[in-house]
Amino acid sequence: MNNNHNKKDKILEAAIQVFAQHGYERGTVSEIANAAGIAKGSFYHYFSSKEEIIYDLFDLFFEQFIMNWEQIIDKNISPVRKIKLLIDQTFEDLIQMQKEKDLTKMILIFEIMFLLFRKSLKDKSENNIEQLFLRYYDILVPLFKEGQEKGIFRSDIDPEYAAYLIFGMIDGFSLHFIIQKDNYDIKESKKYLIDLILNGLVNK
Amino acid sequence: MNNNHNKKDKILEAAIQVFAQHGYERGTVSEIANAAGIAKGSFYHYFSSKEEIIYDLFDLFFEQFIMNWEQIIDKNISPVRKIKLLIDQTFEDLIQMQKEKDLTKMILIFEIMFLLFRKSLKDKSENNIEQLFLRYYDILVPLFKEGQEKGIFRSDIDPEYAAYLIFGMIDGFSLHFIIQKDNYDIKESKKYLIDLILNGLVNK
Amino acid sequence: MNNNHNKKDKILEAAIQVFAQHGYERGTVSEIANAAGIAKGSFYHYFSSKEEIIYDLFDLFFEQFIMNWEQIIDKNISPVRKIKLLIDQTFEDLIQMQKEKDLTKMILIFEIMFLLFRKSLKDKSENNIEQLFLRYYDILVPLFKEGQEKGIFRSDIDPEYAAYLIFGMIDGFSLHFIIQKDNYDIKESKKYLIDLILNGLVNK
Amino acid sequence: MNNNHNKKDKILEAAIQVFAQHGYERGTVSEIANAAGIAKGSFYHYFSSKEEIIYDLFDLFFEQFIMNWEQIIDKNISPVRKIKLLIDQTFEDLIQMQKEKDLTKMILIFEIMFLLFRKSLKDKSENNIEQLFLRYYDILVPLFKEGQEKGIFRSDIDPEYAAYLIFGMIDGFSLHFIIQKDNYDIKESKKYLIDLILNGLVNK
DNA sequence: GATGAATGAGGCTTCATTCAT
DNA sequence: CATGAATGAAGCCTCATTCAT
Numbered sequence: 001m002n003n004n005h006n007k008k009d010k011i012l013e014a015a016i017q018v019f020a021q022h023g024y025e026r027g028t029v030s031e032i033a034n035a036a037g038i039a040k041g042s043f044y045h046y047f048s049s050k051e052e053i054i055y056d057l058f059d060l061f062f063e064q065f066i067m068n069w070e071q072i073i074d075k076n077i078s079p080v081r082k083i084k085l086l087i088d089q090t091f092e093d094l095i096q097m098q099k100e101k102d103l104t105k106m107i108l109i110f111e112i113m114f115l116l117f118r119k120s121l122k123d124k125s126e127n128n129i130e131q132l133f134l135r136y137y138d139i140l141v142p143l144f145k146e147g148q149e150k151g152i153f154r155s156d157i158d159p160e161y162a163a164y165l166i167f168g169m170i171d172g173f174s175l176h177f178i179i180q181k182d183n184y185d186i187k188e189s190k191k192y193l194i195d196l197i198l199n200g201l202v203n204k
Numbered sequence: 205m206n207n208n209h210n211k212k213d214k215i216l217e218a219a220i221q222v223f224a225q226h227g228y229e230r231g232t233v234s235e236i237a238n239a240a241g242i243a244k245g246s247f248y249h250y251f252s253s254k255e256e257i258i259y260d261l262f263d264l265f266f267e268q269f270i271m272n273w274e275q276i277i278d279k280n281i282s283p284v285r286k287i288k289l290l291i292d293q294t295f296e297d298l299i300q301m302q303k304e305k306d307l308t309k310m311i312l313i314f315e316i317m318f319l320l321f322r323k324s325l326k327d328k329s330e331n332n333i334e335q336l337f338l339r340y341y342d343i344l345v346p347l348f349k350e351g352q353e354k355g356i357f358r359s360d361i362d363p364e365y366a367a368y369l370i371f372g373m374i375d376g377f378s379l380h381f382i383i384q385k386d387n388y389d390i391k392e393s394k395k396y397l398i399d400l401i402l403n404g405l406v407n408k
Numbered sequence: 409m410n411n412n413h414n415k416k417d418k419i420l421e422a423a424i425q426v427f428a429q430h431g432y433e434r435g436t437v438s439e440i441a442n443a444a445g446i447a448k449g450s451f452y453h454y455f456s457s458k459e460e461i462i463y464d465l466f467d468l469f470f471e472q473f474i475m476n477w478e479q480i481i482d483k484n485i486s487p488v489r490k491i492k493l494l495i496d497q498t499f500e501d502l503i504q505m506q507k508e509k510d511l512t513k514m515i516l517i518f519e520i521m522f523l524l525f526r527k528s529l530k531d532k533s534e535n536n537i538e539q540l541f542l543r544y545y546d547i548l549v550p551l552f553k554e555g556q557e558k559g560i561f562r563s564d565i566d567p568e569y570a571a572y573l574i575f576g577m578i579d580g581f582s583l584h585f586i587i588q589k590d591n592y593d594i595k596e597s598k599k600y601l602i603d604l605i606l607n608g609l610v611n612k
Numbered sequence: 613m614n615n616n617h618n619k620k621d622k623i624l625e626a627a628i629q630v631f632a633q634h635g636y637e638r639g640t641v642s643e644i645a646n647a648a649g650i651a652k653g654s655f656y657h658y659f660s661s662k663e664e665i666i667y668d669l670f671d672l673f674f675e676q677f678i679m680n681w682e683q684i685i686d687k688n689i690s691p692v693r694k695i696k697l698l699i700d701q702t703f704e705d706l707i708q709m710q711k712e713k714d715l716t717k718m719i720l721i722f723e724i725m726f727l728l729f730r731k732s733l734k735d736k737s738e739n740n741i742e743q744l745f746l747r748y749y750d751i752l753v754p755l756f757k758e759g760q761e762k763g764i765f766r767s768d769i770d771p772e773y774a775a776y777l778i779f780g781m782i783d784g785f786s787l788h789f790i791i792q793k794d795n796y797d798i799k800e801s802k803k804y805l806i807d808l809i810l811n812g813l814v815n816k
Numbered sequence: 817g818a819t820g821a822a823t824g825a826g827g828c829t830t831c832a833t834t835c836a837t
Numbered sequence: 838c839a840t841g842a843a844t845g846a847a848g849c850c851t852c853a854t855t856c857a858t
Binding site: 436437438448449451452457458 | 851852853854855856
Binding site: 655656 | 826827828829830831
């Protein structure tokens, strides 16, 4: 049973390698099985189809990310400090992925996101992305409200929109960070991102 | 030749429809030819391969976007006003795409971006995405410098990083806007994005 | 051993269900094992291969049918009465199968027949079908001869051919009966079949 | 276009050979393509799937058979003579198939019949077999009625049942004839079948 | 005996691309 | 230029069978 779990993880690991390198469509079950050290047919003992694997990958990736955020939010620190930590954590995750492998893995994460999103549009099936985002908003909305109540954050911004924008800007910028990772310094990028989100461009 | 050009455009148009619906890998040359009203074989009179088409699509999409930004930058208005207009324009483009077709087309744009990016990593070939981003920075760096010189923008931010971050946040947020487009109001989203980028979250 | 036997019967029972529904080729060992409540691997403790099972099924089906006929033939009644009873019995068997399950089981019987017949042609191996038919003829030839000797049946028909034809018409008609079972009444069908075989179409 | 038709026929011809030898499930598209002298992929220019081919085969086989019957029925001859000719024709068809190839082809015909029948049961889709049988009844019912009106055939048999039984016995016996073809003489078989259907077993 | 994970051959199908007409 | 039949490599998946536990 434990072994069983290990094997499934091994396949997922292999799938990440393969999909990261070639993309989901171009990555083949054969190659995954090969990378996982199993026979092609054995793949189907653990996943009912090639497609199914992306759902597991989705969970694998994002569950970790969001858990990291959720842990931060429970801490007893100021809202501003929390935002700093959330962004810190985001960069930590990015850097972590960089170490393990190359950029392609990060791209895979976005590819999976689009894959699932397109699928949900087509089948009008459950939209995993939207569900995921909601969990992020559930973190950010209370955080922003708390900041407003304490007079730290501006009160002229709707908390729902604030959460939507903050998460959008952080997550969205991550994408550019990945693409540009060799051209800009990580620490500087992070420092400026925090600063901009908190204080904006304009001179006061 | 004019006819020739028209036909090529027709194929590109068809390719957008097809790829938007099924994604690049799943969209077939047959289907594109069909949608373009030509024979499958004729496709290869205009494009040497299926892959080639994505380069044309890349240009088709982004050339328009960046041209719109470049026009704004030449105007004789204040830097803050320019940033507002740039964001305005971005949302205008998003809305425009929404009208023409559905979200899938926007996703296609991101898909193409990743496709080319992964390709450049693999082949160590020319990175079209990086090239594109540079053009955006060429717009934003002078803009920010101008604002700093006039004392409008904060002087404690490196202009290169400012450009990188501003573009990252705007473009990155667009992605979230697309995914969430039914849940948030366009005008509000735009207003808050401008406000946040200029003034940040913190109460002054 | 008794237990052993029970398990084997259970598997055969399960195989009938599975093959009846999907046909022999499409029915899988997995599904059979599942339906029999055993593990896939256990199947091979009782049958050396998937193919072997059809020999057992063949016996299972036809042994019953022919035994029923053989019992009739030993009775001390007139040849005409015997023919009536044979046809009665045939319909009884058909009805019985109908009750147990649906038509698909009857089709399975024919499928097995063809499977074995084709196999015997290919391998020039023992032709189980021919062997089976011979047993039927062994019943019918003496029966018809007896009728001829008693002056009941026409003497201008070769007994070998008579047996061949009678069995062919009864068994062959069964097939049409199965296919048409919803469109014609069982009792009427049986009554007319007996009548036609005995008296023919022509007005005397 | 003519060429097109030839090619499709060639594939059908090849499919018959292959399916006759191995059965439908065991016969592969590869082998068919091979036998037809085309590439595997080309098969799918003419048939959208392996399954589709059996519908064409069904038509190919039975259309010929029933047309032969329909031609007989239009002749201006006595009902008894017509029945003789119908049975003659049936044997002619059987013999014809025997000549072209071996028995396996005839078995294929029955296999297709069962395939389609099982399919219709499963999907509750159109029952091609039932449709086909109706066409046979449309021939036999009027024929039998005509015989009754002329006082040739017995009037105590319902024409619907007569048609059902006559066709069932003729067609059903064919199956036994195929299986037994080496053990019994064709002419004798045919002669006795006609005689039995017309006059029955009983001595008058 | 019982299990079910593992295997790998092989099947059906797709599709980018070519080429003769 | 236009066509679409032809190709064949390659992909996903199935499944009978084996074997270590």
